[in-house]
Amino acid sequence: ETGVTQTPRHLVMGMTNKKSLKCEQHLGHNAMYWYKQSAKKPLELMFVYNFKEQTENNSVPSRFSPECPNSSHLFLHLHTLQPEDSALYLCASSQAAGSLYEQYFGPGTRLTVT
Amino acid sequence: EDKVVQSPLSLVVHEGDTVTLNCSYEVTNFRSLLWYKQEKKAPTFLFMLTSSGIEKKSGRLSSILDKKELFSILNITATQTGDSAVYLCAVYDRGSTLGRLYFGRGTQLTVWP
Numbered sequence: 001e002t003g004v005t006q007t008p009r010h011l012v013m014g015m016t017n018k019k020s021l022k023c024e025q026h027l028g029h030n031a032m033y034w035y036k037q038s039a040k041k042p043l044e045l046m047f048v049y050n051f052k053e054q055t056e057n058n059s060v061p062s063r064f065s066p067e068c069p070n071s072s073h074l075f076l077h078l079h080t081l082q083p084e085d086s087a088l089y090l091c092a093s094s095q096a097a098g099s100l101y102e103q104y105f106g107p108g109t110r111l112t113v114t
Numbered sequence: 115e116d117k118v119v120q121s122p123l124s125l126v127v128h129e130g131d132t133v134t135l136n137c138s139y140e141v142t143n144f145r146s147l148l149w150y151k152q153e154k155k156a157p158t159f160l161f162m163l164t165s166s167g168i169e170k171k172s173g174r175l176s177s178i179l180d181k182k183e184l185f186s187i188l189n190i191t192a193t194q195t196g197d198s199a200v201y202l203c204a205v206y207d208r209g210s211t212l213g214r215l216y217f218g219r220g221t222q223l224t225v226w227p
Contacts (some may be wrong), residue, residue, distance in 0.1 A: 004156075027202035042116060043157075043192030043202065044216035056214065086223050088155070103215065107155040 001062045002026055004106035006091050011015045013081065013100075021076040023091030031097040032074040034066060037108070038090040049074060050097035081113045116128050117141050120218035123162050128226050135221045138185040145206040147179055147186050152220065154200030157199040160188070160201075195226045 004025045013019050027030060034046040048056035049068040063085075065077040074091055088108045094101040121136045137178045139147065154181035161170045163179035163186060170177050172195075179186045190197055200220040207214055 040219065042118070042219050043204075045214060052220075058214075065184045070204075090156070100207055102148060102159045104159060105150075 004091060004093055004096075004104055006089075006106040006109050008109060008112045009107065011111075012114060013078070015081060015083070016112055018077070018079040020078065021089055021091075021111075023074040023076075023092055023106055025072055025073075025091075025104075025106075027072075027093055027104060029093040029095050031094045031101070032068060032070050033072070033092040033094075033103060034076050035090040035092065035105075036076065036089055037110035039087075042053050043090070046076075048097055078111075086111055086113045115216065116143075117216045118203055119216035119220050120201075120203050121217065122221060124222040125157065125222070126224045126226065127193055129194055131225075132189065132191045133193060133223060134202075135188040135190075135201050135223070136185060137187070138216060139203075139205045139216075140184060141205050141206040141207035141216065144184075145153060145208045148176055148204045148206075148215070149186075149188050150202040150204065152202055153198075157202055193223075193227050195225050198200070198225045 007022045031050045033048050036044045043059050045068045046060045052068050063080050067075040088110050091106040092103040092109045094103045118139045146162055148162050151158040161177045166181040174191045180193045200222050202220045203218045204215045
């Protein structure tokens with residue numbers, strides 16, 4: 001596997017379910033990111049981890065809970081979501097967090113909350 | 115209010131045409147501007163620009179930054195159907211310790227054969 005991978009690619013869940021999104025990067029990077037992409041809106045940063053430490057939480061509701069057990073893996077735990085949380089969730093990684101490094105994206109998880 | 119504004123929002127051209135995509139920004143502490151191409155799902159990195167007036171080029175794609183006027187353009191010459199995608203512009207704002215990447219809404223480019 002190369003680059004940034006995400007699983008599952010598609011997820012349908014009810015508002016009372018608990019699920020997790022997984023991201024893995026094979027680039028030897030030290031920073032990982034979660035973004036939300038809704039229709040007609042800009043990509044929106046959710047969380048940043050740099051060397052396994054969370055450095056940004058962009059006022060994300062607590063029903064989204066990130067976890068970064070090591071520099072290669074990032075999870076997004078979901079519980080009691082709302083229909084407006086339906087979106088494409090993209091994971092990205094970069095050599096380190098900061099403006100000198102471009103971010104590389106995974107293919108995303110298309111989430112539908114019913 | 116969006117910190118990064120792209121125009122046009124959509125563009126339809128024929129193969130062989132040349133297109134120019136625009137990106138203007140307004141951030142507190144500009145550090146760099148990035149262009150991405152998004153086909154179906156994963157945005158793929160095209161260019162990172164940090165200095166004004168220096169053109170970056172990759173095949174038929176080129177981009178330049180004007181830090182005085184706060185904009186960048188992405189040019190695609192001799193377009194092909196494979197260039198059809200959403201082109202995203204993003205700007206690093208070093209407002210926080212490590213900087214945050216702000217994205218525009220993208221330009222949807224459609225190239226007809």
